[in-house]
Amino acid sequence: MEHYRPELGTPVGNLETPCLLIDMDALDHNFHIMSDTYKDTACKLRAHTKNIKSPFLAHEQIRLGGTVGGVCTAKISEAEVMIDGGIKDILIPNQIVTADKISRLCGLAKRADLTVAIDNIENVRLISEIAEIQEVKIGVVVEVDTQMQRAGVRTTTQAVELAKIANDLPGITFKGVMCHQTPEGMPDRETRYIQGREFIQTALDAKQAIEDSGITVEIVSAGETWTYDLCADIPGVTEVEGGTYALMSHPYNYMDEFQMAGVILGTIISKPDNQIVIGDTGYKCLGSPGGILPKVHDVPNVEVSELGPDHIVLHDMSENGLNIGDRYSLVPGQQDIMVNRWDQFIGIRNGLVECVLDIPGRGCHN
Amino acid sequence: MERPILKPLGTPTENLDTPALILDLDTLDNNLHIVHSSLNNKDVKLRPIVSIHGCPTLAHMQMRAGNTVGGIQVATLGQAEIFFKSGITDILITQPIVTPEKLNRLCMLAKTCNVTVTIDNSDSLKDLSLSASINKVNLGVLILIHTVMNAYGAQPGQVSAALAYEITKSDNLTFKGLIAPEDSSRYENTEDWQREVNNAVGSVLQTRNLIESKGIPIEVVNTGSTCSYKIVSELEGVTEIAAGTYCLMDARHSQFMLTETESNPLKPAVKILSTITSTPEERLVVFDAGAKAIGNDLDAPLVDGMPKVRIYSLSAEHGRLTWEEDFEPGFQQPDNLLLTPMDIEETVNVYDYFQAIRNGKLEAIFEVSARGKYK
Numbered sequence: 153m154e155h156y157r158p159e160l161g162t163p164v165g166n167l168e169t170p171c172l173l174i175d176m177d178a179l180d181h182n183f184h185i186m187s188d189t190y191k192d193t194a195c196k197l198r199a200h201t202k203n204i205k206s207p208f209l210a211h212e213q214i215r216l217g218g219t220v221g222g223v224c225t226a227k228i229s230e231a232e233v234m235i236d237g238g239i240k241d242i243l244i245p246n247q248i249v250t251a252d253k254i255s256r257l258c259g260l261a262k263r264a265d266l267t268v269a270i271d272n273i274e275n276v277r278l279i280s281e282i283a284e285i286q287e288v289k290i291g292v293v294v295e296v297d298t299q300m301q302r303a304g305v306r307t308t309t310q311a312v313e314l315a316k317i318a319n320d321l322p323g324i325t326f327k328g329v330m331c332h333q334t335p336e337g338m339p340d341r342e343t344r345y346i347q348g349r350e351f352i353q354t355a356l357d358a359k360q361a362i363e364d365s366g367i368t369v370e371i372v373s374a375g376e377t378w379t380y381d382l383c384a385d386i387p388g389v390t391e392v393e394g395g396t397y398a399l400m401s402h403p404y405n406y407m408d409e410f411q412m413a414g415v416i417l418g419t420i421i422s423k424p425d426n427q428i429v430i431g432d433t434g435y436k437c438l439g440s441p442g443g444i445l446p447k448v449h450d451v452p453n454v455e456v457s458e459l460g461p462d463h464i465v466l467h468d469m470s471e472n473g474l475n476i477g478d479r480y481s482l483v484p485g486q487q488d489i490m491v492n493r494w495d496q497f498i499g500i501r502n503g504l505v506e507c508v509l510d511i512p513g514r515g516c517h518n
Numbered sequence: 519m520e521r522p523i524l525k526p527l528g529t530p531t532e533n534l535d536t537p538a539l540i541l542d543l544d545t546l547d548n549n550l551h552i553v554h555s556s557l558n559n560k561d562v563k564l565r566p567i568v569s570i571h572g573c574p575t576l577a578h579m580q581m582r583a584g585n586t587v588g589g590i591q592v593a594t595l596g597q598a599e600i601f602f603k604s605g606i607t608d609i610l611i612t613q614p615i616v617t618p619e620k621l622n623r624l625c626m627l628a629k630t631c632n633v634t635v636t637i638d639n640s641d642s643l644k645d646l647s648l649s650a651s652i653n654k655v656n657l658g659v660l661i662l663i664h665t666v667m668n669a670y671g672a673q674p675g676q677v678s679a680a681l682a683y684e685i686t687k688s689d690n691l692t693f694k695g696l697i698a699p700e701d702s703s704r705y706e707n708t709e710d711w712q713r714e715v716n717n718a719v720g721s722v723l724q725t726r727n728l729i730e731s732k733g734i735p736i737e738v739v740n741t742g743s744t745c746s747y748k749i750v751s752e753l754e755g756v757t758e759i760a761a762g763t764y765c766l767m768d769a770r771h772s773q774f775m776l777t778e779t780e781s782n783p784l785k786p787a788v789k790i791l792s793t794i795t796s797t798p799e800e801r802l803v804v805f806d807a808g809a810k811a812i813g814n815d816l817d818a819p820l821v822d823g824m825p826k827v828r829i830y831s832l833s834a835e836h837g838r839l840t841w842e843e844d845f846e847p848g849f850q851q852p853d854n855l856l857l858t859p860m861d862i863e864e865t866v867n868v869y870d871y872f873q874a875i876r877n878g879k880l881e882a883i884f885e886v887s888a889r890g891k892y893k
Contacts, residue, residue: 443815515520517537
C-alpha cells in the first residue's frame with residue numbers, strides 16, 4: 153500500500169521521488185483524439201485498460217464518447233477491478249482456460265457483460281459447462297492470428313469450425329472475431345496503413361466465412377493504437393482495442409499526434425563525475441523489457457547510460473549540468489510494464505498536483 | 519494489488535491460481551543454512567539485503583539463521599520504514615538521501631530506529647548533519663566508495679579520507695566506516711568479475727588503512743554479495759558481507775557464483791507457476807505469464823527442468839515457448855509450467871504475495887510488504 157499522498161496543489165518540484173506522473177493536459181489531448189476519431193464512425197473504441205489499470209480513467213474515456221461503452225482487460229482479475237469500479241461491459245482478448253478462472257469469469261458475469269477470446273474447442277466447451285451450471289451467458293469471440301504467431305486460430309476453416317461449435321453451445325453467446333497485430337520498427341503513416349490493412353484483412357476474411365456459414369457476426373475487434381486511424385475507415389471493423397495511446401512510451405514516437413503523458417519523476421542523488429550523475433529511478437520502478445532503456449524527457453542533452461535496480465546512471469552533457477537534488481523526468485520503454493509497478497498516478501496540470509489516482513489493477517496478472 | 523484466487527493452505531502447488539510466485543521453503547532453509555553457517559567462527563558477519571525480496575517474514579528468518587550483524591540493509595528509505603514496522607531496529611539504507619522531504623522522514627525514523635546512511639560528498643553531508651541537528655537525532659554514516667562494482671560514490675583514498683574527517687567534525691553524525699556495494703547488474707564474466715572484486719575490495723581496504731592512520735577509527739567495512747561472499751569473507755578488514763539474493767537465488771546469479779564447486783550449491787527457491795493458455799501450432803505454446811508477471815529487464819526466465827525448451831518471446835501479458843526438434847514435451851492447454859526467474863529482485867517486485875510451499879503443498883502466504891517502496 154502506498155503511504156505517500158501529496159496534497160492537491162503541491163508544486164511538482166516539491167514531490168517526493170520517484171513518482172509516476174500523468175501530464176493531465178497531454179492525457180486529455182490523447183483521450184480527445186480517440187473520442188474525435190470515432191465520434192461519427194460505425195467503428196468505436198474499446199479502450200484497453202491493461203495500460204492504465206484505473207477504472208476512473210476508463211470512465212473518463214467512455215464519458216468523452218466514441219467508445220462502445222466498455223473496455224478490454226488482459227486478465228480476469230483485471231476485469232474484476234474494472235467491474236468493481238463500475239464498468240459494465242468487458243472484452244478479455246485473451247484465453248481463460250482453467251476451471252478456477254472460468255468459474256471466476258462466470259461469477260463476474262452476474263455483474264457485467266463479459267466476452268472472452270477463444271482459439272480452442274475444449275476450452276469453449278469447458279466455458280459452456282461452467283456457464284450453464286452458474287446460469288450465466290459468456291460472450292465469445294474467435295481469436296484470429298493475423299501476423300503475431302501468438303494465440304489464435306491459424307486458418308479461416310478453423311475459425312468457422314470454432315464459431316459453429318461456440319454458436320451451438322449452451323451458456324455461450326457467439327459474438328464474432330478479434331485480432332491483434334504489431335508493426336515492424338517505426339513505420340511511417342503509409343506503411344502503417346498498408347501493413348495494418350493487410351493484417352486485419354485476415355480477420356475480415358474469417359468474419360466473411362463465418363457469416364457465409366449462416367452465423368451472425370456482431371463484433372470484429374481488430375485494431376490498436378498504431379492502427380486506430382485506419383480502422384475507423386475499414387468497413388466491417390466494429391471496435392478498436394487501443395491502450396498505449398493514453399500514456400504513450402518512446403518506441404511509439406512515430407505516432408506523433410499523441411503526446412507523452414506518463415513519466416517518472418526522479419531526483420539526482422549523486423554526482424561522481426562532471427558528466428555522470430546518478431538518479432533515484434532504477435529498473436524496478438521503470439521496467440526495461442528486453443533491456444530497452446527509458447529516455448530523459450525534460451532535460452536536453454542528458455542520456456541514460458545504465459540502469460540498476462534502484463538507480464539510474466545519466467550521461468549529462470547539458471549546458472548547466474544537473475546537480476544533486478535536481479529533478480528530471482523519464483519516458484519509459486513500455487508504459488504498461490511501468491504502470492504495473494506502481495500503486496498511484498499523480499496527475500499534474502500547470503505544474504501543480506491536480507489529482508492522486510490509485511492504480512487498483514496493478515499486479516493483476518491472474 | 520495482485521488479485522489471485524488464494525487457495526486454502528494445504529492445496530497442492532499444481533492447483534494454485536496462476537501466475538503465482540511460488541517459494542519452496544525447504545530450498546529456502548537450505549540456502550539460509552549454506553550462507554549463514556559458512557560464517558561460523560568468523561569475525562565477519564552477514565547483513566542481509568532485504569530489498570531483494572521486500573518481505574519482513576523472510577527478513578526475520580534471515581536474522582534467525584545466525585551470524586548476522588543483527589541488522590539489515592535496504593536500498594530506500596521507504597523500505598526501511600516498512601521493515602522497521604515489522605520489528606527490525608538496525609537498518610542500513612544504501613541510497614543517498616538528499617532532499618529535504620526525505621531527510622525529514624529519515625530523522626523521524628531515527629528517533630526510534632538505529633539507522634545508518636551513506637554519504638559520498640561534502641554538500642550532502644552538510645544537509646544531513648543540519649537535519650539531524652534540527653531533529654535532535656544521531657545518525658550513523660558510512661562513506662559510499664566508488665569502485666568498478668558500482669556506479670557511484672566518493673573516490674577511494676584521499677577523497678574519502680577527507681570526507682571521513684569531515685564527518686567526525688559534523689554535528690549529530692557518527693562516522694562508522696565504509697561501504698562499497700556490489701551491483702550484480704554489472705556482471706558479465708565470472709573470471710573478470712572475481713579479479714574486479716578483489717581489486718575493488720583491495721582499494722576499499724587501503725582506504726580503511728589510510729583513514730585509520732589519521733587516528734579515525736573504523737567500525738564497519740561493508741561489501742560483498744551473494745556471488746562473492748566466500749572470497750570476500752576471507753579478506754581481513756571486511757566486517758560485514760552485504761548479500762540478499764542468496765536466500766531465494768535466480769538463474770542469473772547462479773551463473774555468476776564465484777566459488778561454486780561444492781556439492782551443495784545455492785538453488786533457486788522461487789519459481790513462477792504459469793498455465794499454458796494456447797497451443798496454436800505444432801511447436802508453439804503460449805502461457806499466461808508475460809513480462810508484467812515475470813520481468814525481463816535483464817533476461818527471460820528459464821523453464822524448470824526442461825533444458826530443451828526455451829522462452830523465445832515475452833510480451834506484456836503472454837510468454838511463448840518453443841523447443842528443440844528432438845524433444846517432444848506433449849504440452850497441452852491448460853498444463854502448468856514452472857519458470858525460474860532470471861533476476862529475483864525484479865520478479866518479486868511485481869508481486870504482493872509469496873505462496874510458500876513445502877513438499878508440494880501450500881503452507882503459508884508471505885506478503886511482499888515493501889514492494890513498490892521506491893521513495
